[in-house]
Amino acid sequence: QQQVKQSPQSLIVQKGGISIINCAYENTAFDYFPWYQQFPGKGPALLIAIRPDVSEKKEGRFTISFNKSAKQFSLHIMDSQPGDSATYFCAATKGGNTPLVFGKGTRLSVIA
Amino acid sequence: KAGVTQTPRYLIKTRGQQVTLSCSPISGHRSVSWYQQTPGQGLQFLFEYFSETQRNKGNFPGRFSGRQFSNSRSEMNVSTLELGDSALYLCASSLFPGNQETQYFGPGTRLLVL
Numbered sequence: 001q002q003q004v005k006q007s008p009q010s011l012i013v014q015k016g017g018i019s020i021i022n023c024a025y026e027n028t029a030f031d032y033f034p035w036y037q038q039f040p041g042k043g044p045a046l047l048i049a050i051r052p053d054v055s056e057k058k059e060g061r062f063t064i065s066f067n068k069s070a071k072q073f074s075l076h077i078m079d080s081q082p083g084d085s086a087t088y089f090c091a092a093t094k095g096g097n098t099p100l101v102f103g104k105g106t107r108l109s110v111i112a
Numbered sequence: 113k114a115g116v117t118q119t120p121r122y123l124i125k126t127r128g129q130q131v132t133l134s135c136s137p138i139s140g141h142r143s144v145s146w147y148q149q150t151p152g153q154g155l156q157f158l159f160e161y162f163s164e165t166q167r168n169k170g171n172f173p174g175r176f177s178g179r180q181f182s183n184s185r186s187e188m189n190v191s192t193l194e195l196g197d198s199a200l201y202l203c204a205s206s207l208f209p210g211n212q213e214t215q216y217f218g219p220g221t222r223l224l225v226l
Contacts, residue, residue, distance in 0.1 A: 034212060043116070043202050043217030044155070089155060097160075097210045099145065099168055104154035 003027055004092050006103025013110050019077040021106045023090035026071065030092040034100070035064065035075045038087045047088070048075070080110045114139065116205050116218035124224045130191040133221045137184050137205030141214070143167075144186040146178060149200040149220070158201075161186050162209045190223075198225045 005024045013019045025033075034049035050057045050064040050073065057064045063076040077084055090103040117136045125131050137144050145168075146158040157170040161180035178188040184205075190197055200222050206215040 032212060036217075041219065043204070043219050045217065046213075046215065049213070091155075093210075093212060095210060097167055099157040099160060099170065100155075100212060101157075102155040 003101045004090060004103045006090050006106060008106060009104070010107040011109070013077075013080045013108065015080065015082060015110055015112045017080050017110075019080045019084065019108055019110070020074055021088050021090070021108070022072065022074045023092075023103050024070075024072045025092050027092070027094065027101075028071070029094040030101075031095050032093050033064070033066065033073050034091050035062075036089040036091065036102075038089065038105075044089055077108075080108075082110045082112060084108060085110050116203055116216055118201075118203050118218040118221050120221060121219065122222050122224075124226060125193050126226050127193055127195060129193050130189060131193060131223060132187055132189045133201055133203075133223075135186045135188075135203030135205075135218060137186070137203075138216055141205035141207055141216075142184050143206045143209045143211070144180055144184065145204045145206075145215070146186070146188050147202040147204065147217075148172070149202055150198075155202070158188065160209060167209050193225045195225050198223060 036044035037047045038044040061078045066073045091100040143162045145160040160168040180186045200220040202220045204217045
């Protein structure tokens, strides 16, 4: 049973455009929702994270939008750059000592 | 500050063999988690260690095991390798269990089982 569903599987965006990746979760006990960025040959790196007490969090060009009632959250990358080309993973956890549950990833390609 | 280091980076084994992977956490980090990453299943949690004790275990068969040493370094072992065990094995360290905000991943060990 996949607890976090991520879409799309791959995404091609023009330089300067907005990249949007969506995730949906099932477990209402989840209370921490991070996004990770992974470049080839590297491990995932924490990009930005949100807790359900806010509906949006912005860090530079990266924004998480969170919809608690719909059990969905999304990553928006504004002014996408070729250097943003990577695989992005959403994840969720219900805190305490529970491990992260990851989406299956989105391969983003930003083309000039 | 050095990051999470994993050795070896690449490994080729044949079915039926066993393998041991090593992870050195960031200095001061006492919790180590292991994940398996495959194209089909994505990132799946294997287990987490803290203070030399397994604190959490994912849904993997008993062929997958691990341990943590007093210096927080961790090893994972896979016995009787199967073709489906081919994957990138990632180690992540954090200050303490469940502290995802301080969790950093290593570059992984890519295992190929022939």
